[in-house]
Amino acid sequence: MATLSFYGAAGTVTGSCSMVQAANARFLVDCGMFQGNKTIRALNDQPFPFDPGADFLILTHAHIDHSGLLPKLVKHGFSGPIYCTPPTADLLSFMLLDSAKIQRSNTERYNRRRQRKGEEPLEPIYSEEDARATLELLRTKDYDSWFEPKPGIHVRFWNAGHILGSASAELKIEDDNGGNTMRMLFSGDIGPEEKVFHPEPEAERGFDYVICESTYGDRERDDYTLEVRREMLRKELVRGLSAGGNVVIPAFAVERSQELLHDIGVLLANGELPETTVFLDSPLAKAVTEVFIKHAGTLDDVELDEAALFRDPRFRLVQDVEESKAINRITGGAIIISASGMADAGRIQHHIKNNIWRPNATILFAGYQAPGTLGYFITSGEPVVRIHGKEFMVKAEIRQLGNYSAHADQSELLDWVEERGPVVGRLFLNHGDDDAREEMARLLATRGFDPEHIVLPQMDESFELVAGDAKSKGRLPQRVPQAELLTDWNNDYAAFLVTLTRRLQDAKNDEERREIIAGLSKAL
Template structure:
């Protein structure tokens, strides 16, 4: 058996793993790269395998960083079945067409820019129609049932507690009259998350591929009441100043949990919550609106607490001041209103969607608050704001960041370091080897070392493009073909160029803003001299 790590290896996005046996070839996930410009470029690269040779695909959940390149996979020749839980199939039914629409809109903007520069147009990654076409490949499966997906491969989907329909994959592969078990954690949720069940316990495995998004840190607000109290205090303080609270949120998962928590704690925090609930709460994302309907159709996936609310006649995903906007016109009108409001809008990392308009209208306002409740990948607009950027660019315009910036990690859909360790610790028969993925490079390495130090288990942190052969209980690193090596080396150079471009752009913004301040002739000459040195170094390097 051979496992190739083609995405979410020393990075968080682009999950994609190719598994090859003597008889079968399949993918686990095929997600979109997000965040840094150099990583986003990877979406347009040709796959390092022939999609037409794949027998099937296993999808852990619907988030775009796990599912977003399935339409491209299909247009490039994949005709097999995509196995996923039934809620994941439903969610992909709205999320992939939405992604196709975004690709078309961004491509239209790109081509206008290229036309002005005298450059030929380019095609989108995929279209709305292509995204819709690939949905015919999906097949829904139930949790906890072992199914045969080929003569030599069986699989079972277990609840991962990350978003509705998310799954841990238990995969049994038979080769040479011997069965090997491989487990893919997918994205693991926190224990005690609203609506969802806790991540399932796995009895045993020979090899484990585990995520590490928060593998180097602990969520600060462990107690649910602490998390909600801080959430409500931030909102209350902002409203008292006449500002808006803008919450960038993933349309699927985090939005529904925020609605649930606001509804659930009406009685616990009394007047403060009632004050908030008199303020309109707008979910400004058509995708989130559709996803909330799908949540309401899958009550069997809810935890016991949520089921009890429903049994008592309460709708945990609704309350009187909650409003859903649909049209772009409704969305625009929100920024014309004078009264305070709470706006929950996608995308969660602020790189697309309506939230960018709300940021443009609120980032400069000292009385408003931008509240992050989910992970912000490196290179995203959300991460820049979270890390303290003083000025950001939105729709070609520089916007000062004067608003209050807050983050609450207790809402995260990812387990923290202790949660991940606890889950690995709970596995009955421990794995012979663990592959640590889905984490930024330093985080993945740190978590791998933590696993070894605390659990005594050996880990590998694969790089993108690396392959490993598992045979007879041993692991061998597989040397990729010359073409594959060339492709990944070329991509590495592209990454370096894009990183340099980002750093130069950031330096340029800093210097331009610095020069707006009152400067002496000597200080201006010093800046000019430094830039001359940089220019000279670049010219020398290119000779």
């Protein structure tokens, strides 16, 4: 008998954290940070709803929404081994320290505000020291080889094809009373079929319990090949560069930046782009690119020699601030890739500030833009955006490439689940909002999955796993109302301000503007 609990990424896509209690051991799968609106981010500051002193932890991949609270776990008493693949450990050595620095600077900024109000300063969620202590606990395991963290518990990683080092975790848990061995599979995040660097996700079939992500359970992408995608990128870059301005690309530091560098490197090597300098302006992305170079021998679908990968003479991988500022003086003809991918933080905001008002510039988005982020407002067609407290007219060409994704889409998720069958116990759908996982459950039923065997766990809900069945043991008092997992009042407020600004801009004259404000004041 075992217990399975969901402490994050249930009805939402961030804060991945599950716990299994079985065979005299208690262990966690992932311990990620909550991301999104202020209400959900506040969960990062609250105590864990469980005792952090678990025996060990299995980490599926390095993304912060799966790994970002590991240092907090260690700070509050976890001291067991953390199992992950070798590339994941290499990525974490930069990502966790980067995350700790972000926690520190966020807290400092927040404390300055608290100080002005005469309030006590707060501590950051964790420090760089906690991050370093976490790195000491990492134990690397290759794909496709069994290991036994505790007697009677066997684990094996499968390549999940999502980002460098990403894994699905297969578990065999022996019954201490000599009964049947329980077979479980945690999908982690699953990659798409067509993805540079990584093979299609794979794993064993035939399980008692499968815990599967459902991020894109309600979204289907157009079919494409790597060549088609690169051709679309080429067209955008040629169009942008021939307009005379810069092409600014917000990109995640991990994986998306390297995919773009690979594709641009191939286009440059084939003479398919005009002469240009390509800046990758993100210290984290630069460090992560070095990790990719270290593991180049394991990468799939790479169309450049290992020695040439990410090392085109036209690339500038920028580390220091002065060099980053120097890019501001370039008014045209450069490709500038910088983090973050949704333009809500980091150096990319400076590059957007310097280019978004230029009619000959291009801002090219190559990823999902979450509601409320700067990238979301720009791609929604806002005529004016606020960056660092100042307003900027959007005159640049705003373009989007929809087919760079690290996630399997709807039919790829359904295929993956089908290929894992039979699932004799239960299929748990996590890591997706309710619309996505309800749609996925509905479609799985049409593919012959017993709907009674599909479970949509709630946050902080636990299940008793016994003899191919799963009974809910209930959930802890709610930390966040379900409705606020997606949007909270801060989002409503931001949306209202945007509507108001637009309405005032569109007004015929100042008289009408005063009327609008008078009407609103009266309503208040």
